[in-house]
Amino acid sequence: MYRAVAWKALRDGVPLDSPRELGTLAESARIDLVSSDGKLRVILDGQDITDLIRSPAVSSAASVVAAVPSVRHPMVAEQRRAGAKGAVVMEGRDIGSVVFPHAHLKIYLDASPEVRAARRQSEHTEKGEILEFEQVLAEVIERDRRDKAREMSPLVRAADAVLVDNTAMDGEETARVIVLLANEKARVATA
DSSP states (O other), X not given: OHHHXXXXXHHHTOXXXXXHXXXXXXXXXOEEEEEETTEEEEEETTXXXXXXXXXXXXXXXXXXXXXXXXXXXXXXXXXXXXXXXXXXOOOOTXXXXXXXXXXXXXXXXXXXXXXXXXXXXHHHHHTTOOOOHHHHHHHHHHXXXXXXXXXXXXXXXXXXXXXXXXXXXXXXXXXHHHHHHHHHHHHHHHO
């Protein structure tokens, strides 16, 4: 959702240092998350922007707009609305600590900055975008720094979140661990 707001701000020329304008933009944005062909699609104001929000510029801008309270308030409200019926899986840098502090299962998924940078670089390469590893690594480290230092909803591990370090795991292994944790949590809850 923050990537969608960032993309819209960049597209519309809204200054990233203008909380008032960013807040207005966030309030007016209609963001829908739609499952299609087994993939989650991000629809902004009726336009599918799923692929457009994965650029380095949007990644950087998303971290900037996510620190703006006038953007965070409507986004958190929207996330809570989306999860109000329960039985939902959400990811984000403050989902377990701020958006859903009482979630039944919280997972703090982490990996080394180098591995996350390599994964991000691979995503870009698959799309035909060639980025230098050092550039991607610097962006990952800077985003972490910004998100941990922001005043509102900083990136922190919730006290009751299970740490899953997937530095040495691929996506399938990571998914298996998460499913095991969810099944164990459900088993304990029904016991």
